[in-house]
Amino acid sequence: MKDIMGMMKAAGEMKGKMEAMQAELADLVVEGRSGGGMVVVSLSGKGDMKGVKIDPSLFKEDDVEVLEDLIVAAHADAKTKSEAEMQRKMAEVTAGLPIPPGMKFPF
Template identity: 65%
Template sequence: MRDLMGLMGKAKEMQSKFAELQEEIARLEASGQAGGGLVEVTLSGKFEMKGLKIDPSLFKEDDVEILEDLILAAHNDAKAKVEAAMQEKTQELTAGLPIPPGMKLPF
């Protein structure tokens, strides 16, 4: 019975830590670049686009497709950085816990 109470206490503690982690992740920001820094996208931890910077040299009618591709690439770069930061923070929190491989946290 004592083990069950201890387990319940740890579960509540973990739940609280996950809530804190989710708030921390929501405050994260990551910037991704494309075209050697000609396009930069900034995303929040919730993958919302917070900023977009485009070098003025790209504003030529002939380069619209290139600009579109660079924006997508910068967005994907920023998204990958946010995901990596989320994974790192989750691993820090769950260190030592027997969590099955492939299980994504926070829930």
Template identity: 65%
Template sequence: MKDLLGMMSKAKEMQSKLQALQEEIALLEETGQSGGGLVKVTLSGKSEMRSLKIDPSLFKEDDVEVLEDLILAAHNDAKAKVEAAMQEKSRELTAGLPIPPGMKLPF
């Protein structure tokens, strides 16, 4: 019975930690860049684009396709950074817990 109460207590503690983690992730912002910093994209922890910065040197009519590619690359870079930060925070939260391999948090 003590083990069951201990597990319930740990489950409640984990639930509150997960909620705090989700709130922290929502406030997270990461900036990705491409073209050597000519294009920068900032995403929230929910992968919402918060800002887009484009170096004025890229505003030439012939370079529209290049600019589009750089924006996509910067967005993907920022998204990868947000996902990596989320994984690291989840890893810190679940350190020492017997979680099955491949299970991702937050759910």
């Protein structure tokens, strides 16, 4: 019976930690860069795009395809950083819990 009570207590604590982590992620902003910083994409910790900065030298008609590729690359870089930060925070929240390796959160 003590084990069940302990599990219930741990689940309640984890829920509180998860809510706090989600609030932190909402405030987190990561930047992805490409083209040596000529294109910068900002994402929230939840992966929502917050902004795009583009070096004015890229605004040439014949460079449209290059610009498009740089935006995609910067977004991918920012997304990777955002996901890594989310996994780091989840590892803090779930430390000590018997969770299968490779399981991604939130569900």
